[in-house]
Amino acid sequence: MPRSRARKAEIIAIGSELLLGGRVETNSVFLSDRFASLGVQVRFKTIVGDDTRDIAAAVRTAARRVDIVLLTGGLGPTCDDCTREAVAMVTGRQLRRHLEAFDGMRRRLAAWGRVPNRAQLRQALIPRGAEVLANPVGSAPGFYLSWRGCFVAALPGVPNEAQEMFDSALIPRLAELTGQNRPAITRRVLHTFGLPEAEVDQRLTGSLKNGRGVRLGLLASPLGVSIVLTACPSRHANRRGVVALDRVERAVRRRLGQSIYAQDDQTLEQVVGHQLAERHLTFAAAESCTGGLIGHRLTEVPGSSSYVERVVVTYSNRAKIELLGVPEKLIARHGAVSAEVAAAMARGVRTRSRTDVGLSVTGIAGPDGGSDRKPVGLVYIGLDTRGGQDVREYRFHGNRQVIKLRASQAALELLRRWLNGIEKTRPRTAAHPGHQ
């Protein structure tokens, strides 16, 4: 293969369950990302069931049209798992027990206090002439070989195994093929919250859109609108691609400003957590309608125990009164879903936990519990700090899951804006404690 042109790849995902409906295939999304960053153009993805002949047919077709064929799935211990057999069939290379693969598997199982059973022994069968790809996570090894000028690799279907193995074992091999040592940046994603998709679209129209070697796309979800910048494939794997991305990113940032809360794989909980840790601030939350989702999200971040002191999910009024000291009369007068109660919850959780920041959410996630005055989707979010309070009213649309997700995102975003000095808390007043 000449070194100058971009390599073409095909991903073949194996598993009858992927064809039955009800299940989305996600590995290839990760793998496409990685290929793109290596300057490899993914031209086809094929999904095929646990059928030796179908897999063999897919590999044969792929080898005719691309340079790199990556298979995922079908490497497990059961008789359904026939990727090994299919590759052996199509390449004419017999399966044999591979010592390295066998030892690796035995060591891994031994660490878990187990010995390989008969079925698992099948996992050490590798086509003759193939190299083994060690699996640092699970028991199934992968392999790769060269056939008819094509690089053919097989990885397990379990997402975290496939991802770990791609990064640790395959990238070095692919780097040799592509002459690309380090993954190049070919895509950048900027995440916004608080602007409707149409508004983001309008702010980015004109010369910015799809010009100058960078393709621009929008992706809307309950977590906000993300702007996807992709350097054109013919140029992406080099310095020019990065320069073009930098230029367009600056332009997008100018037009969207503080609405951008994170970039690429970063999550809002990581951004907020990083700032809390760096500034040695401690945090507590009182959740009602989000039910623990804010706590769950914040504690997905390693090291979050240094700033998350506690979270209370005060789902009942009694819990709000007992755990947060919200006055019973306040709930009776304004209702549990009110700016006043959100303010009292945020203050209560902060003072009782003696933390620097208190965050609260109270709302109606639905499908029941709404009324004309307080419809499903009405959410109040309170932020309490030493400097004062900020309470906001929101009206979210969607089902219960979406409303919970949007409310958790809005709460973390309010915190981010306060941490960044974009928003300030104001002294509490007796009449309307923090309500604005």
Added chain:
Amino acid sequence: MPRSRARKAEIIAIGSELLLGGRVETNSVFLSDRFASLGVQVRFKTIVGDDTRDIAAAVRTAARRVDIVLLTGGLGPTCDDCTREAVAMVTGRQLRRHLEAFDGMRRRLAAWGRVPNRAQLRQALIPRGAEVLANPVGSAPGFYLSWRGCFVAALPGVPNEAQEMFDSALIPRLAELTGQNRPAITRRVLHTFGLPEAEVDQRLTGSLKNGRGVRLGLLASPLGVSIVLTACPSRHANRRGVVALDRVERAVRRRLGQSIYAQDDQTLEQVVGHQLAERHLTFAAAESCTGGLIGHRLTEVPGSSSYVERVVVTYSNRAKIELLGVPEKLIARHGAVSAEVAAAMARGVRTRSRTDVGLSVTGIAGPDGGSDRKPVGLVYIGLDTRGGQDVREYRFHGNRQVIKLRASQAALELLRRWLNGIEKTRPRTAAHPGHQ
């Protein structure tokens, strides 16, 4: 095509954005479900970019191996949209403006107060001899034709358009092909927790596997192992398919017994929530390493406010002492991650909230904080009821996210088993409060 055998289908999803990563292709999941219910076996899915020759190659390959080729995407008005050209190229049928398609589009745009522009006129181009599939939602019509004994249909890529058109326009055509008038039940999924995949596999081997008209597959995730039963396409779309599924389901239930916690789309939090509601039991939880995930999961279920009284995420030792009354000395002696503290947390949250059931989780989610004696993944779960306590020790593998997920699942499963009378709580002892 003879009427007796099951038809085979291939779905070809078209769009360069589907190959770039960052984006999951979801149409084919819906379409697979629909095909399955029509007794059609989806054998391959292919994803290909906006490239006329690549699409043509994919159609040619598909037509050789299946009876029905369904294309989605590439029917829009821009020059990127080249599905029409690709089908024309591969079938040798020239594109011509189709009057019915043109009129339909014009009427639809007129209803929106617009006239077709030059680009949109391209959407009325249909290969000669093809029939038009009206689009009741958007502007792009679809089409279908017969080529080399193969049924080839093209639908837009926008999910709700593709789904509407499949149901309204394609199902009647496919029904003629398959002799199948109504969608039938073809799949059942049983969810287990607590058994390793190899153990589930072993219990289900023998005559049960892939025999008697039902195909059996296993799906492992941090939430457990699911058993997918699929009625074989040749027989499934009728009463016999349902009978076969019932028979195999009974056999699977006999072999896996109480490890099965739910079926089909049901989640463990729904199962547990349903029982709590039905028995008028109230619930409180004290989470440490799961960080709010148990509360989040339980409150995803509508109506959960009738049994979830409160959840406290006592991430710090101080919160455990203040909110749950865990003795400071107990933490000092045994450590926060211990059976003793799990027991005290469960008891503390139940008595303080005055609920019927208290559940607690304390563990090390990692990546830091582990030691030789207490490694990452060590988790204690406590259940406290009026009748006594049950405390369990677990050792989970995986990264932080996976450990949190498994721990939340194990906790809800312990609760389910108690609710079902499979496990009982035992009177507390002073020395080892509930530890076993």
